[in-house]
Amino acid sequence: MICPTTPPMVAVAHGSRDPRAATTVTELLRAVRVRRPDVPVLPSFLDHAPPAPGRVLDGLARDGAEHAVVLPLLLTAAYHSNTDIPGVLARVRSRHPRLRLRTAGTLGPHPLLTAALERRLAEADVRPGSPDTAVVVVSAGSSDASANATVAALADRWRSRGWWDTAAAYASAAGPTPAEAVTALREAGAPRVVVASYFLAPGYFTDKVGDAALTAGADAVSAPLGAAPEVAELVVRRYDEALLTAREAAAV
Known part of the structure; x- marks a missing residue:
């Protein structure tokens, strides 16, 4: 069973046929878990690599989760965040109406990403x-x-x-x-x-x-941003922001 007081984070990455991409996402989410060991963190991919976000959310619903935070590992808001992910969530909601889903913002833009860019340049x-x-x-x-x-x-x-x-x-x-x-x-x-x-x-x-x-x-x-500490910290912030927004909306 999933603890109802700590919503799982379902991280949604773009996905790639290149195995280095999934490895990098795994490293990033490992760093996120270190920062928030109380939060179940689950990876998913929109294309080219398993598991798909819908399948991960289906599994959470079957395991008794009451809510989850869907967090796009995307650096800008574009088609994937505006169309693909909402489409996935609409289908999941139709299958599991009791599962409450909150969507976090995309990672960028944010000053922490600029700091991560500078880190990678310094490494070069x-x-x-x-x-x-x-x-x-x-x-x-x-x-x-x-x-x-x-x-x-x-x-x-x-x-x-x-x-x-x-x-x-x-x-x-x-x-x-x-x-x-x-x-x-x-x-x-x-x-x-x-x-x-x-x-x-x-x-x-x-x-x-x-x-x-x-x-x-x-x-x-420079190398991609990957599991830079600034990126891991930003993932945690986007998760917390999604929960705060949900609490504020419930209080209105």
Whole structure:
């Protein structure tokens, strides 16, 4: 039986055919459990890897859970968070009307993700805010213009940290590409250009971005955010925010 006083967290990642992605999610959720050992934390994936979120929620309902927090491990709000996850939850609610589901916000945008980006750059020997270094923040890209605008806004805000300049780029669905952004900064006179990988886990896009950026003249490409402490802390905060929002709504 599931303890009714501690809602389980069902973390929903994008999913990938690349096994490194699921391994990274496992590492991240292990760090989350260390921070919140009272919370059952369960992984799920929208595509390409088991288990699917609907199956995890079905299992919780069968085990007697009364409520759960569904937490998207997504860095921007776009199609997956706005359409895919609500669709899954609607189907689960139709099967299990007594299971109360709360949906947490996507991880980004949040200052903790910027801190995690700086951690990964530091691991690639890039000093945060170095005035002789331009940074290209690269995300997967989306057909949702607002999601791409979120990444562009992150890059704009980060410029105030002291970098020579910052720019946003996208691995797919939008421009500029990472190679185009690196080339533009080189042509503008940037002494050094590095790429900050705004990805949760390694996979096809991170490999593609790294190869293209280095070929275009980037000096360094950071690793994905993965199980960085800042990301684990942000997952916990999103969980707590979802519970607080639910309590406030119940009190009205």
